[in-house]
Amino acid sequence: MSRDTLPNLYDLSLAEMERLMIAWGQPAYRARQIFHQLYVNLVDSPLAMTDLPLALRERLVAETRLAPLVPEQVRVADQGLTRKALFRLENGVLIESVLMIYPDRATVCVSTQAGCGMGCIFCATGTLGLLRNLSPGDMVAQVVWAAREMRRFAAERHISPSVTPPDDDSWWTPDDLEDHRSSDVRGISVSRLSNIVFMGMGEPFANYDRWWRAVEILHDPRGLNMGARSMTVSTVGLVPGIRRLATETLPINLAISLHAPDDALRSALMPVNRRYSLAALLEATRDYLAATGRRVSFEYVLLQGKNDEPEHAVKLAALLRGEAGTVTLPPHLVHVNLIPWNPVPGMPLGRSERRRVLTFQRILRERGIACTVRVERGVSIAAACGQLAGGRGVEG
Ligand code: SAH
Ligand code: SF4
Secondary structure: OOHHHOOEHHHOOHHHHHHHHHHOOOOOHHHHHHHHHHHOOOOOOHHHOOOOOHHHHHHHHHHOEOOOOOEEEEEEEHHHOEEEEEEEOOOOOEEEEEEEEOOOOEEEEOOOEEEEOOOOOOOOHHHHEEEEEOOHHHHHHHHHHHHHHHHHHHHHHHHOOOOOOOOOHHHOOHHHHHHHHHOOHHHOOOOOOOEEEEOOOOOHHHHHHHHHHHHHHHHOOOOOOOOHHHEEEEEOOOHHHHHHHHHOOOOOEEEEEOOOOOHHHHHHHOHHHHOOOHHHHHHHHHHHHHHHOOOEEEEEEEEOOOOOOHHHHHHHHHHHOOOOOOOOOOHHHEEEEEEEOOOOOOOOOOEOOHHHHHHHHHHHHHOOOEEEEOOOOOHHHOOOOOOOOOOOOOOO
């Protein structure tokens, strides 16, 4: 039997691990010990689970898989505060994860698919097409990598208060220098991974079942114990996924990629809009807000001359305020996050100038829409969320 067909420990919830132990004639509490070793001690092999009997450790090695993700490459920016890892999965496909360390939190951006089938015209991942859905274990393992990385970061900082930048000067650009001011290592107090955003490669709601299993494993208080409110999922706008999320018991945060204030423009940027129009998307959002009472954030990537004119901002405000003849959303539950587009080599698109970004923001704010501009990380290493392409020819 090929090892690929053995159960992957990172795929199993605690309940499933308990069933496995019982099937093996072991007491159920062994599962809790294994869970603790995997997600609190972050061990990388069953042999390191020294509180288990040796025979059980050996059986785990023989009959299960534990495949921690070992990066083929880690690129670093922002004085070590942004780390992008490239992983090769067991069947050879490449995925990326990004760890972003801020003064008060540390966030990992997780991929949910290798490639993506949604074809948004501005997205590096979209150019790959869908290569494969990731398993829950593939997603959990990315978070375990980040948790380990944070453990190392905290230990290094304990020894020396400054993190050494990489030797390779070619990674440092004027953009980075700008970033340094907003991400000074000295102010960092966070010592463990605190947040997860499902904004890496892929569309989470196109892989909903596996994604949700990962969320449950990550949330388990006996394991990584990630609070539901510390996790955010971003969707291109798959309406059935939004409706389903509204029924889940764990209050995960929702971000919706909007990127345009009308159907014609949105369909030109995002083919998914031909399947789920803006009206359908906003209806699902309205129902989600009514069911959960939780705030939704709309992401809006700014593309110079395409969707960043003042008239687009005016139209967007009207749309969200229900003045466009569509759905009315409760204004206090709506937030717009403007994202200056991160250039992808070869794409005939431009990044909006700062002045245009600020004008866009002002117009929305004047109309009562809460609006922020996303703080950028890792631009020089192509590490921005949604900019990941598995190292295939899109890195600057
Ligand atoms: N598939 C999901 C989640 C992954 S993309 C989605 O589309 O929402 C996460 C975010 O990054 C999305 O808002 C996406 O539109 C945005 N994005 C994609 N490519 C980008 C780029 N080159 N620069 C800036 N943001 C980008
Ligand atoms: Fe897929 Fe999101 Fe990229 Fe669109 S923006 S192609 S949905 S990863």
